[in-house]
Amino acid sequence: MANYTKRDEVAVIELNNPPVNALSFEVRSGLQNALKSAIDDQDVKCIVIHGKGKNFSAGADIKEFGAGTKQQKPWITDACRLADESSKPVVAAIAGTALGGGLEVALFCHYRIGTPSCRVGFPEVQIGILPGAGGTQRLPRLIGVNSSIDMITSGRHVMAEEAMKLGILDKIVTEDIIEEGVKFAKSVVGLDLAHRILKNRKIEAVSPKVFDDEISRVKKKYKGYIAPLFCLKAIQASVQLPYDASMEQELQLFQHLVGSNQAKAQQYAFFAERTSARWQLPTGANSQNASPLPVKTAGVIGAGTMGAGIALCLITSGIPTVLVEQDQKFLEKGIKTMEGDLRGSVALKKMTAEQAKKAMLILKPSVNFEDLHDVDLVIEAVYENLALKKEIFAKLDKICQPQTILCTNTSSLDIDMIAEATKRMDKVVGTHFFAPAYIMKLQENVYGKNTSAETVATVMALGRRIRKVPVLVGTCESFAANRMLHPYVTEALYLVEEGASPYEVDQVLEDFGMPMGMFRVSDLSGLDIGYKVRREAAKRQGIDLTLGTRFVNGERVCLLADVLVEKGRLGIKSGKGWYNYGSPGKKEAIPDPEVLDIIEEHCRKFGIKKQKISSQEILERMQLALINEGFRILEEGIVSKPEDIDVIWIYGFGWPKYMGGPMFYANEMKLKNVYRKICDFHQKYPFSIHWTPSKLLARLSETDLPISNWTSLINSNSKL
Known part of the structure; x- marks a missing residue:
């Protein structure tokens, strides 16, 4: 709804749908009625619109888009057209956020003022749509085409100072926003409003080449996404067509996007990220009833690439941090790495x-x-060696205060085994960062059987504080992220053994939408890392993993990557891996005939007959292998909901948001089709354990339930 009051000659309209004042049907109707009342009231000389509480408006209610393109009228344009046509000045008084539809409401006003901390922007592109209430038509008339393209195709938020420079705000005020709005509105009564009505403004002339160049840029930067391209089309219409015609074009483009699969997937991903903040332990403790401990200071052990990156996350979030390294030379190298990363952030204006x-x-x-x-919390980030980590945790247990939380950045080791080295098992938890830690947004937090709810609440809150997307998972070998990665990588190696080249596999994955193919990722991470992890795991399990091994406990293995490591091909760091980089440190990946020769030699050695493998089979085998493992993880309760898996793959491995994540992708494929294909692969490849179909998937495939219903049925143990 919208509240309507009068202060002498000023009508004050309050958007009332806190905390973010989403522009629901009730708010739009209330705004329209309030504007009509103010315009019709002869005693009213000017109008102020503001939001109740801390925000102006964060935009439309996304949930309304699920019903299709026929939102209940009045739409934002219907309600705000009255402001456009008003002979009385209308002022938007912006505190907090004015995003999406909220900014569009402000652009229908004649003037806009804001607090120093306010933010404006059009984030619609991030949920697969475009500003559909005049945003792509009015903003270019206000700040020009180039600045509008930047804001709308990126979806970035613009702070008050920049908004003032661009011309979005007319004034920044430091006192109470409503009082300042009333004062400002009174000051502009009687002024000519003709030049303040954006629909009447002439737009700057722009060469068609500008849009050609921007289309190329957007295609490269937002590979696979259609919404940024549609945003460009809408902005181009603002230049080429009269206002009313361009508004109609914007509406058509908006309606097309709203009904698209990409918008559906991106909106699912939007809500999945927020859902991941809601967690529950097997004990029943959850994010609603557990309180985090304060983290005023932190420590990081290990100044290597990962430790330095984690320390950067902490200090750039204002948390004083002690960075400990056993060797002064390694410590100084880590500090130089951090300083270099910070210079990069400054250069990028972050x-x-x-x-x-x-x-x-x-x-x-x-x-x-x-x-x-x-310190209040310590994060250990040393080499993936159980004995070393236990030694460190035993030492920390004696040195740190009893209330200090001890975290490990392990990517695969059982948290409970590490916690056994301490007398505070309730305060031991995994905080698995992804490389590069300063850049990657995912933080996989791992609880053990004794980890307390208070400890979990603390690391989940810390993740958000350091600008990560934290997801809670239970402990097991490799947790959720790397456990799903294992069959994905394994299938890639099998495919290469059977006839596909590493470069064909990578191309299929990149065509699908992954930012980088599996073999290029391996080179970037360093093939020696996986080599050491595999041997450490084999040692713990009492397995002799020699290069002649073909089967381990009845499961087929492929050690091609290890062959490359033992030939000195470690990836980018050595200048050669699956690809040739010319020299160490260079990033241009060039397919290498020598690697194909190594593969040929390997296949001859084991009598493997190579065959042609289609792109479709490459894609299905890799994606379905990880999807099947995802259902196993759900089945075992390692994660509590499919959204958590999708968030892990979006933010940990670059799964394209416009496909929603692997579990959403399976949902869109229909689970009965997914299950049937997995059963076919299981029959065809009986020595690949990861093709054993998940029991949960088998049960769910018998239904036609959407992904939104999986969690309640899994948790209730209902018969499916």
Whole structure:
């Protein structure tokens, strides 16, 4: 709804749907009625629109899009057209956020003022649509085509100072936003409003080449996404067509996107990310009844690439951090890495030089474990070796305060085995960051059988504080992310053995929408990393993993990657891996005939007959292998809901948001089709254990239930 009050000659309209004042049907209707009342009232000389509480409006109610393109009228344009036509000045008084439809409401007003902390923007592109209430038509008339393209195709938020420079805001005010709005509105009574009505403004002339260049840029930057391209089409219409015709074009483009599969997937991903913040332990403790401990200081052990990246996440979020390394030379190298990353952030305008300097001032480098004595939380980020990690945790248990939380960045080791080295098993938890830790958004938090709800709440809150997307999973070998990655990587190796080249496999994955193929990712990470992890795991299990091994406990294995490692091909770091990079550190990946020769030799050695493998089979075998493992993880309760798996793959491995994540992808394929194909592969490849169909998938495939219903049925143990 919208509240209507009068202050002398000023009508004050309050958008009333806190906390974000989403523009629901009731709010739009209330706004329309309030504007009509103000315009019809002869005693009213001017009008102020503001939002109740801390925000102006964060935009339309996304849930309304699910019903299709026929939202209940009045739409935003219907309600706000009255402001456009008003002879009385209308002022938008913006506090908090004015995003999407909220900014469109403000653009229908004659003037806009804001607080210093307010933010404006059009984030619609991030959920697969475009501003559909005049945003693509009115913003270019206000700030020009180039700036509008930047804002609308990126979906970025613009802070008050920049909004003022662009011309979106007419004034930044520091006092109460309503009082300032009333004062400003009174000051513009009687002024000519003709030049303030955006639909009447002439738009700057722009060369068609501008749009050709932008289309090329957007296709490259937002590969596979259709919404940014539709945004460009709508902005181009604002240049080429009269206002009313361009508004109609915007509406048609908007309606097409709203009904698209990409919008459906991106909106699912939007809600999945928010759902991941809601967690529950087997004990019943959850995000609603558990409170986090304060983290005022932190420690990181290990100044390698991962440890330095984690320390950066902490200090750039304002958390004083002790970075401990056993060797002074390694410590100095880690600090140089951090300083280089900060310079990169400054160059990209993600922070100022002053902010970077302040971040480094709260870092305390040390070669002394005792310096961790008073920190609130420690994150260990050393090599993936169980004995080493247990040694470190035993030491931390003696040095740190009793309430200090001890975290491990392990990517695969059982949290309970590490916790056994301490007398505070309730305060031991996994915080698995993804490389590069300073950039990648996923934080896979892992609880053990003794991890307390308070500890879980603390690391989940810390993840959000350091700008990560935290997801909670239970402990097991490799957890959720890498456990699903294993069959994905394994199938890639099998496919290469059977006849596909690494470069064909990578091309299929990149055509699907992955930012990088599996073999290029391996080169980037370093083939020696996986080599060491495999041997460490084999050692723990008492397995002799020699290069002549073909089967382990009845399961087929492929050690082609290990062959490359033992030939000195470690990836980008050595200049050669699956690809040739010319020299160490260079990133241009060139297919290498020598690798194909190595594969040929390997296949001859084991009598493997190579065959032609289609792109469709490559895609199905890799994606369905990880999907089947995802259902097993759900089945075992390692994660509590399919949305968590999809968030892990979107933010941990770059699964395209416009496909929603692997579980959403399976849902769209229809589970009966997914199950049938997995059964076919199981019959064809009986020595690949990952093709054993998930029991949960088998049961769910007998129904036609959408993904939104899976969790309640899984948790209730209902017969499906």
